Amino acid sequence: MTLEISFIFGGLSTEYDGSVTSFANILSSYLALPRAERPFSVRHLYHISRVDGLVRTIPFNSISTIADLEPYISETSTIPGRTLLSTFEAIESRNEYVVNLLHGQFGEDGGIQTLAVISGVAGSFGDPHVASLTMNKYAMSAFVSSLFPAEMVRVPKTTLITPRNVDQSINIAMSLGRPFVVKPNSLGSSLFTQLFYDPPSSEQEIDTLLRAIFTHDTAAVLQEFIPGDEYTCGCLISSSEIIPLPIVKLEANNDFCGRDQKYSSNVAKKTVVNVNDDISRRVQNITTSIASSIDLYNMARFDFRVSADEEIWFLECNYVPGTAKDGSFEKMLHSYGMTVVDLVSWITSNSKTFKKPDHYIMYDRL
Numbered sequence: 001m002t003l004e005i006s007f008i009f010g011g012l013s014t015e016y017d018g019s020v021t022s023f024a025n026i027l028s029s030y031l032a033l034p035r036a037e038r039p040f041s042v043r044h045l046y047h048i049s050r051v052d053g054l055v056r057t058i059p060f061n062s063i064s065t066i067a068d069l070e071p072y073i074s075e076t077s078t079i080p081g082r083t084l085l086s087t088f089e090a091i092e093s094r095n096e097y098v099v100n101l102l103h104g105q106f107g108e109d110g111g112i113q114t115l116a117v118i119s120g121v122a123g124s125f126g127d128p129h130v131a132s133l134t135m136n137k138y139a140m141s142a143f144v145s146s147l148f149p150a151e152m153v154r155v156p157k158t159t160l161i162t163p164r165n166v167d168q169s170i171n172i173a174m175s176l177g178r179p180f181v182v183k184p185n186s187l188g189s190s191l192f193t194q195l196f197y198d199p200p201s202s203e204q205e206i207d208t209l210l211r212a213i214f215t216h217d218t219a220a221v222l223q224e225f226i227p228g229d230e231y232t233c234g235c236l237i238s239s240s241e242i243i244p245l246p247i248v249k250l251e252a253n254n255d256f257c258g259r260d261q262k263y264s265s266n267v268a269k270k271t272v273v274n275v276n277d278d279i280s281r282r283v284q285n286i287t288t289s290i291a292s293s294i295d296l297y298n299m300a301r302f303d304f305r306v307s308a309d310e311e312i313w314f315l316e317c318n319y320v321p322g323t324a325k326d327g328s329f330e331k332m333l334h335s336y337g338m339t340v341v342d343l344v345s346w347i348t349s350n351s352k353t354f355k356k357p358d359h360y361i362m363y364d365r366l
């Protein structure tokens with residue numbers, strides 16, 4: 001029987017555009033394949049509008065080019081939408097398997113994962129608790145540093161800042177006397193991420209940045225700046241093994257991948273590193289070790305810095321890595337011999353689906 005898959009994308013997060021770009025690459029790669037070579041069939045596309053939060057269900061048979069999505073995803077779409085809850089009920093009743101391409105808030109933080117568990121929708125959602133751990137940069141850093149020795153992987157000194165402890169945390173940070181990075185605790189795409197070389201001279205700027213972060217996130221982190229090179233490593237997670245992908249090196253201006261280096265014409269150069277290189281092997285081992293320590297499903301991507309003394313520093317885990325054209329995850333996949341379409345096919349055939357453990361205990365039968 002041919003595999004039949006649906007996709008959900010868009011969303012209510014600051015990473016809406018990233019989600020659309022991830023999906024667009026999968027869709028255009030899929031449409032470019034002759035029908036006989038398509039490894040799965042597509043049933044529905046579910047777009048969550050960032051304007052009204054409603055879902056427009058797109059029957060796949062009405063799509064032959066990317067442009068055909070426009071009437072459904074346009075901000076002024078006149079096609080009626082449904083609530084996410086009622087859409088999930090309908091998806092469940094049709095027994096569809098859904099690939100989750102929602103990034104950021106409610107896509108990677110346990111939100112949509114919880115809804116999938118409650119409504120019984122099958123798909124690539126995974127464990128809600130693990131999603132929320134990985135999305136929380138502070139908690140995930142603490143987890144990695146408590147699990148692994150510093151000789152294997154280091155974690156930059158990190159302070160959690162909430163609207164309640166801003167002044168106190170900033171005072172402590174200023175007294176460190178070294179450059180630091182301020183970033184949101186759980187947004188992505190380098191949004192509101194800034195490096196301060198000389199924090200005392202930027203006090204006002206830091207304060208303004210924190211206020212901007214708090215309008216979108218409940219906390220920010222202030223993290224020691226790790227000069228050096230930047231690497232990212234993805235992995236595929238099946239029910240029996242974790243396959244680390246070739247690692248990608250990111251080269252940005254002034255050693256830092258801010259938003260500008262991720263999305264503008266000033267974009268960071270991304271190159272796949274030779275798999276036999278020592279850093280490459282160590283980064284892949286760390287990736288495999290972290291991924292084996294939490295109950296991840298399908299895929300993930302980890303970001304690292306490597307300092308001049310070749311110490312490896314953990315930055316973050318991306319629970320739903322972007323699959324945009326020429327993005328780092330796509331480059332890793334290509335180097336491994338896979339396209340984004342192969343990735344979807346691999347996930348649906350090899351990875352396990354999260355099953356909610358039984359919560360009710362029959363004490364009298366124990």
Ligand SMILES: Nc1ncnc2c1ncn2[C@@H]1O[C@H](COP(=O)(O)OP(=O)(O)O)[C@@H](O)[C@H]1O
Nearest residue numbers: 181188189190223224225226256257303315316
């Ligand atoms: N402690 C740090 N030291 C050096 N660079 C950092 C540090 N934290 C973040 N960066 C830079 O900011 C970018 C974004 O940070 P990251 O933690 O990966 O969050 P996200 O990708 O979710 O926005 C990184 O790719 C890196 O270039």
Ligand SMILES: [Mg+2]
Nearest residue numbers: 189190303316
């Ligand atoms: Mg990152």
